[in-house]
Amino acid sequence: MSRTPDWAGLRGDFPILDQRVHGQPLIYFDNAASSQKPRAVIDALRHYYEHDNANVHRGIHELSNRATTAFEAGRERVARFLNAGSADEIVFTRGTTESINLVAAAWGGAHIKAGDRILLTEMEHHSNLVPWQMLAQRTGAELRFVPVTGDEGLLDLARLDELLTPQVKLFAFTHISNSLGTINPVAELCARARARGVTTLVDAAQSAGHMPVDVRALGCDFLAFSSHKICGPTGLGVLWGRPAALDAMPPYQGGGEMILSVDYQKSSYKQPPHRFEAGTPDISGVIALHTALDYLDAIGREAIFRHDQELAQYTYQRLAELPNVRLFGPATDRAGLVSFLLGDVHAHDVVTVADQRGVALRGGHHCNQPLMKRLGVASTARASFYFYNTRAEVDRFIEVVREIQKFFAV
Amino acid sequence: MAEDLDELYQQVILDHCKTPRNFRALPGASRRGEGYNPLCGDNYTVFVAMDGDRVREATFQGSGCCISKASASLLTDAVKGRTKEEVKALFGQVHDIITTGRVTGDGLGKLAVFAGVHKFPARVKCAILAWHALVAAVDGAETPVTTE
Incomplete structure (x- = not known):
């Protein structure tokens, strides 16, 4: 499909995304756990x-x-x-x-x-x-x-x-x-x-x-x-x-x-x-x-895949530029999610602070306990995307990550 | 940072999470309690050496989030010299402040830093985990405890 979807217009189809959480605009990066629903489905x-x-x-x-x-x-x-x-x-x-x-x-x-x-x-x-x-x-x-x-x-x-x-x-x-x-x-x-x-x-x-x-x-x-x-x-x-x-x-x-x-x-x-x-x-x-x-x-699954992959790749690169960040999963050809750890800060502390900034992440073992043991970690923090997420949201997320690093001195 | 966050992650908590006190095994401990929250992965052992009915020494080992680790660290400082009944009374006060933010009775001392946790319902189980392990230890319970 050659036509580029109107991503901003599509985002407007999701009533739940138009809200503030803890006084901040909601950035929903927990799509691998569950996606939001467009008005048509509701x-x-x-x-x-x-x-x-x-x-x-x-x-x-x-x-x-x-x-x-x-x-x-x-x-x-x-x-x-x-x-x-x-x-x-x-x-x-x-x-x-x-x-x-x-x-x-x-x-x-x-x-x-x-x-x-x-x-x-x-x-x-x-x-x-x-x-x-x-x-x-x-x-x-x-x-x-x-x-x-x-x-x-x-x-x-x-x-x-x-x-x-x-x-x-x-x-x-x-x-x-x-x-x-x-x-x-x-x-x-x-x-x-x-x-x-x-x-x-x-x-x-x-x-x-x-x-x-x-x-x-x-x-x-x-x-x-x-x-x-x-x-x-x-x-x-x-x-x-x-x-x-x-x-x-x-x-x-x-x-x-x-x-x-x-x-x-x-x-x-x-x-x-x-x-x-x-x-x-x-x-x-x-x-x-x-x-x-x-x-x-109607959007096209190829287009959705490219959109999410681009966001994940961008997130991976931005996180890799920061000090003391451990990234999980392949550096290229990845799906629309990024798992990471910030120094020795526990994933739940990362998620709690991010939540106060309006950013919904997942922290934990992601129902992958044996894999976490295999990687030698108790848990990871994860940002996962869908087609209604934007690069501006990733930029804001990176700002929040830097705040978290400062807060916990890592 | 938001005010709520400063309430949750008070300086004392950040300090004890970065530099936990009594963070070691206790050779000759008469009791030990295991606390494990499988969803979080928080996992602690609290060691207690008793002199009769009184806690002579308390230490801990394990890993987990900032809140759970700081709680375990502060706990080991707080219970030294207390009798079993005093430990349980203190547990009651700590439970109140963690779940409601309300201070009941006196003698909480530094433990009052956990007053902000109740605004973060998902983190109550982190703050209270080591306390359940402690109570299990002084009671001589052998089953690991969980607060999930």
Whole structure:
């Protein structure tokens, strides 16, 4: 797309950004934790509840028909967003975490046995680690990890082929590291895994909505992401699965919506994706996510990626010019976030002072405790961007960082 | 800096965070308490040597943010020579000032610098962590404590 988006105009679509925090203009740099919502998405929620609210798939009446049509249109929209083959490949969940738990429980329960190996990486979010630990404990399988090279935060891919032993049944890894900003070469990783007959799962929580994500080009078997990180409502996520993989999976949870017929002793189940969606789904969430995806694609995900990457690169350079700053993640080709430490100042002290200046950062282990131990730190501070952030905000953030350094004498 | 920040990071706190007192293991300690806040990563061990019912010596080790470290440092200075009951009474006063900013009773001394913490709800758990570890130590509890 050659047209440059009107970034300032887009920022005006986000009512929440127009406020002061502790007397200072809000600078929201915690987008990797959760993004803000444009008015169009908030309006979609309101419109649904004011006009169309009813349960889906079971009503004969008009409102239920409307809700069902809009809900399933959301599924079609997500399929297009991922370039999936069909809407039947899209399962709605509560978030990336539940999507991964679903695969661990349903696929893992059917395919993983004692002695099998599950390959992960050292940079996984707890949500792509703990479900596999639970599966391994349940089945007697073992976990193995692709190492991270150090502060620069790259996967040591020279080790991958030796780690992809015949015992490995699944390789699950993140597209973008939420604490390092590393962008992993997903298509290459999937190709190398597929050559060994290994099933792949991609955690796209930080990449979907931040760059083009095409499941057919990536060549994975499962992919998970969350609505709330890409302008959609909280409490909603997506699991994409290759049709053959979904078809071979038993149900995840039992209940209404996922059954064909029920007797007192046994039941039969629907085909995917409904087999995996027990109970009333997040109807309003899916409808609003549809609006969010329309909104993002009107801007263009390539343009969003370039915008965020440029801000992150600029932030990285400005921080690198300051004394006593430790930076994490790759120096170039990074995603739209920067993790750092200022001398020996604890990340929470950095975040508290920044907050008093109106700058919302994240400080902590970012749900990456093993990675933090691997890097020899308790926590880091993180600035993470989206398309409504500006260079002027980064300049102000750097001023605040200098104040923090002065305050704590580092 | 904003006034609230100066209240939170008082000079005494910055001083104790930069140069913590009694920051060492205590050989021959009769009691020790562990305080760990996994979300923050704040992790302290408080060592206590008792003479009967009275604290003869208190030290600490560990790592964490400025507020938690300064609190542990000031605590070790404050409890020396106090009986177990006096330590618990002091804990009550410290708890009050950290959570409400209100001074109850007297004898807080330097610990009054924590009056600004209550305006930062996310940091209350930092300031109180070492105190819970201390109380666990004088009570002889063996389970690590957390304030998250």
